[in-house]
Amino acid sequence: MTIFIDNRSGAPIYEQIYDQLKAQIISGALEEDALLPSIRSLAKDLRISVITTKRAYDELERDGFIYTVAGKGCFVAPKNTELLREENLKKVESMLAEVSRLAASCGLTRQDILDMLQIEEGENDI
Secondary structure, eight states, X not given: OOOOOOTTSSSOHHHHHHHHHHHHHHHTSSOTTOBOOOXXXXXXXXXXXXXXXXXXXXXXXXXXXXXXXXXXXXXXXXXXXXHHHHHXXXXXXXXXXXXXXXXXXXXXXXXXXHHHHHHHHHHHHO
């Protein structure tokens, strides 16, 4: 498990930890039921406050990505396919919003975008 903190980023540190752990869980880099570093251990390794690390873990648990066993630690939760689908839908919607903004700035029509998508799908089938 690798976490990088970017002090120049505008994102809060707990959010950076949350995003990176979530991405590793979704990608499968962190396997189901894998033991995560303790809150204190991760805070020490990253040289940040225990409170910051706890907040990231609390958010991950609230959103269903990890679970806690008293006295044992935090573990990667079993993958909830509906949760993963919802996460991917959010990403698609965000990307489509960006495509829409870029298309408008270039004067592209809906048909132009659909043609580009068809070409992209064709290239991925090869």
